[in-house]
Amino acid sequence: MNLVSLVMPFGVFVALLAAVGLYCLIVTRDMLRVILALEVITKAVTLLLIVGGLVSGHMALAQAFVITLIVIEVVVIVAAAGIVIAVYKHTGTLDIRRLRNLKG
Amino acid sequence: MPSLLVILPLLAVLLLNLPLNFLRRLALPAALLLALYQAAFALGVLPACCAGCPTQERWFLNALDPLTSVLLLAIAIVAFVSVFVLRATAGEERREFNMLNLVFLAVAGMNGLVLVRDLFSLYVFLELASIASFILIAAHREMGGLEGAFKYLVMSALATMMMLASIALLLALSGSTSFGAVAEALQAHARHGYVLTALGLFLGGLLIKSGVMPFHGWLPDAYSAAPAAVSTLLAGIVTKVTGVYALIRLVLDVFGFTPATQQLLLIFGAISVVAGALAALGQSDMKRMLAYSSISQVGYILLGLATGTGLGIAAAVFHLFNHAIFKTLLFVNAAAVEKQTGTRDMNQLGGLAQKMPITGVTSLLAMFSTAGVPPLAGFWSKLLIIAALWLSGFHGYALLGIGASLLTLAYFLSLQRRVFFGLVRAGCENVREAGWALTLPSLLLAAILVGVGLALPWLIGTFLLPVKGF
């Protein structure tokens, strides 16, 4: 049993996690939940980075990446939340179907 | 020293925000100076780069090459122009200052992006440029801007997640993220399903970022709803650097040309060229039409890249540069029209060429350049792309490119006719030419367009063809 087959379960879980996030991203009608879905996908990717480091034996590098990723992630979430709140102030709802003024 | 191009904006942002009141007024000159410095720097290193001289980097940002220096120049020009537009359209002083800071950060992000040679650092700077743009798009906190920003943010986040997943997969494969190491590892296992999945995820992310059809959903909304200065920056350079440049760079340096990647670029390029032009044809919002036109033009760049030949790549990069110039010019003029008339709806405009002669004439130049009318710059790059396609044996795609040129001409003529020609519409009688802050950049960009077009025979040997040699 080598290292690669040992980390295979991680790979499967990453895929499942990402699938959950993507599914939610597409079907949800709540703008804040869109952000949550993005977060779930981010979790999957974080895990994948760690697993990648584990497999290749570059754990320190992977950790460095994950730390950077987490910092950036926070900023993205803040920006997204800011936009959602501003939209809410305009429309009084979080329904994503209200974001269809621009079309055609 | 290229590293300065990232560090100077950072320093500028930090210094300008010291709690001293007069500093705020220095922000605009500082931004202009920085852009000028960058343009001078890029022009300074360009000949050496094209001559193939190796550049020694003393700090952590690596090599300069022709592609990088061309992009640095384009970033400088567009940033310079959008600062002017910002001045003319931002309104409130406080907001103008805040937006300027974000422009600094976006420029730093783009500069970093074109200078790095490491996948993960590429991701970091790509995110920096993108985050700055989301916030800029939403800066006025109007409903349209917020909607565009949100769509852009979600799709861009999805794209970066794909790229990061791919980076993780490649990290497991090669143990490094530097271009060289990854390219080596990819070369060794080029046909493995694992590698192809990683490749596909990365390419998918980049295609979303470049706004290629069918990955483009966010693009027309973000472009058309953003504040004038931001859409200038965004359409002119941000998406071109974060998407198209990154795509070109990675395909050339890391992924390599395989029949599959070529096929892929050709297919998505062709879809973008045609569908983008078709979608632009029926628009009534000026900026939205320009946004769809952008998609179509990016399609041309992909087609040129797909040939994989020196000529095709050089033409693609040339078109990237030209596109930055003429699309910026068009967005500046759209800003001028919107500012002076209060609307972007082309059905409510008409006869503005009499009232706003500079805007009218420069728009016409830019449109002709986009549509590929000789001897403007856009004609040459389009011609070279089509020639490269033909020479590489992709005759069908070459013909498609020519046909789509007609569509380009058609929608731009309809724009010109509805906005600038014809009778002056009721309500437009008292329209005047926009101020110098908008006409000056227009003239500058138009001069570049014409100059590049006329100087082409010289440029082609000196700068254009060496691009392939990196």
Added chain:
Amino acid sequence: MDPTFLKQQLLMNIILMGAMLLGALATVMLRQLVKAAIALAFTSVVLCVVMFKLNAPWAAVFELSVCAGLITVVFISAVSLVKPATEEERAAHIRFKTRRYFLLPLVLLLVGVGLSYVTGQPLPLPAAEPAGTELRSLLWGPRALDLLGQVLVLLAGVWGVVMLFKEEK
């Protein structure tokens, strides 16, 4: 890393993964946003444990403090700015949820089954990094550029807060 060690840990890891997946499912499916945010925090905590176990302590610490902590705070404060949903909306949401999310288990099943079919030649592993490479020296050495990027991104975040959250006069 010692393969036998990994083998011993496999079952544990699978349990943790299952917990994480449950957390994710809860995040996307829980009706109330506050609860969903807490479910996300739970997912983060589990991820943090997984990282610890995979010998990534620094990343785990960041995950715990920033993702589980800071992001949850941001989220809950965002939710608190939003008016609570009316009864009608809640009822609509529940109807909507049962209609929309019933496909999710199916999708997950399909992904799992699909992945189990994925086979291929195992790829050779790259050379491991030299033993004793410290995160600190890595971050300040070869990855210093990323740190610079982080600083810039944080600055952008600051302006995000300034421009998007600040009340306009």
Added chain:
Amino acid sequence: MTNNLMYFAILLPAVISLLAFATRKMGKVCAATALLGAVVNLVVAIKLFGQTAAVHVPWTSWGLDFTLRLYSFSGFIVLAAAGFALAITLYSLPFMAKREHSGLFYFQLLLSVAFANGAALADNLILLLFFWEGLLITLYGLIAIGRPGAWKSAMKALVLVGVSDVCMMFGIALAGHFAGTMQISKMHLVLTETGPTLAFLFLIIGATAKAGALPFHSWIPDAAEDAPLPFMALMPAAFEKLLGIYFLARITLDMFALTPGSWCSTLLMTLGAITILVAVMMALIQKDYKRLLAYHAISQVGYMILGIGTAVPAGIVGGLFHMINHALYKSGLFLSGGSVERQTGTTDLSKLGGLARQMPITFFCFFVTACSISGVPPFNGFISKELIYDGALERGGIFYAAALLGSFLTAASFLKLGHSAYFGKVSEANKNVKEAPWAMLVPMLTIAGFCILFGVYNQLPLHKLIQPVLGEHRLEGHDYAGWHFNIMLVVGTLVVLALALLNHFIGVKRSGSGIGAADHIHYAPGLHQAYDAAEKGWFDPYELGLTLARGVGRVTWGVDRFINWVSDGLAVGVTAMFSYLVRSFHTGSLPIYLWWAIAGVALVIILLVKVN
């Protein structure tokens, strides 16, 4: 310095023309600007004359280079054009003063000068074509600003000259293809192969049509009636002859080596002879001062083509000399017609008469130039015609006979013109006619002076202007200056002139008036019907083309509608439908956009896996 001057020769008139355009609403200022432009141009031309220089700016890699070449011939053409431009500008000052569009006239006049200089100096065929086509634009513009409705004549000119220019374009492409270069001075093609011969023929069409030869001539008489008169003196009389014959000479002398006796040479001579005869026959029956002159402008081109077409030294020298002489006397004639028109308000010969007493100076100028054109010794036309006869006789009696017959008819028609305009009874309306103002007389007198000078002292033009163009080796050691002609030829000419005079008296006697002096020829059996047909435009390619086009147009109407439906209706409709389709996909819904992106990524991965 000389190189810069060459740029100036093109740029200065162009720039000053823009000034004239800018000041077009300010009558006097504009006129002064134009005068300044003409003077400056003349100064530049004088400076350029006699020098040799070349400019070569590589521009694109496929033959289009910016190449100028100044040598004896092009310098001479530029000088001549500058001289005429100044004379005509001066003349226009009073003539155009009160007219509408005078600003536009000066603007286009100077622009024409710039284009003409460019065409004369260009050494690259494509560059030449550029300037050539530029002249076409000003040609259209100058005619169109004439009397109301002149745009019809302008359109006719544009179409006819445009068609010939297309032929020339084709010839240029062929010549460039066979020579492997677009540079005129580097072209050496032989006429023994089919390809180059074809190129030669197409180029010849362009050059001769510019000069006004058959069958692309028919716009000139119409323009004579519609366009402002100085235009006639400038374009068809001077510029177009100069450039057309200049280019013809360069084709036959430089680009292709035309040899005496080759069928191309015979073809040229035939073209020349037919042009002479047909046009002069038409001229003979005209009853309008300007129209009569216009037909002569066509007829005289025949002499030049005939002369150059002989490909023998005497003929070529004669042809080129005739070009400059023609430019002189024909502009002089047009200018005299202009003074008559300005002072009396008409150019209809039946309303004129007895002007010799009222406008003696004008009459004097007319007399000199008319003698010139008829080939009366010792005026300049006589010299050049003798040289052409000499060359033509060398190639065959038939051409000589045609030229001589042409001479007879020319003399006859000018006798008629002079008689009916300047002698006879003064009509009631013209009782108080006065001499034209000095600004109009000076150019006319200058031109008349040159006519005499170039005849009596023909060494000056022949030694300084014409013979250097050919060079020693082409002249085969001859010197044609002076008065040593074949005595038989001179006698022949004099006999013909005497016959013309006799014929005139007979005509006057039979019809009873000067204007009817040619009626006995006009109404001669056989000729009568031909004349009627010609007057109705049966031989006019433009009219024929129009008739043909109308017929074809009716037949193709249905086809056209169908194609129109396909292009305007179907294509636009289909495009609009697709556009609508593409747009309707953009519903603005984020989940749908996400779906596209995810499906796209799936497609990317599938493609990558499948194609590999």
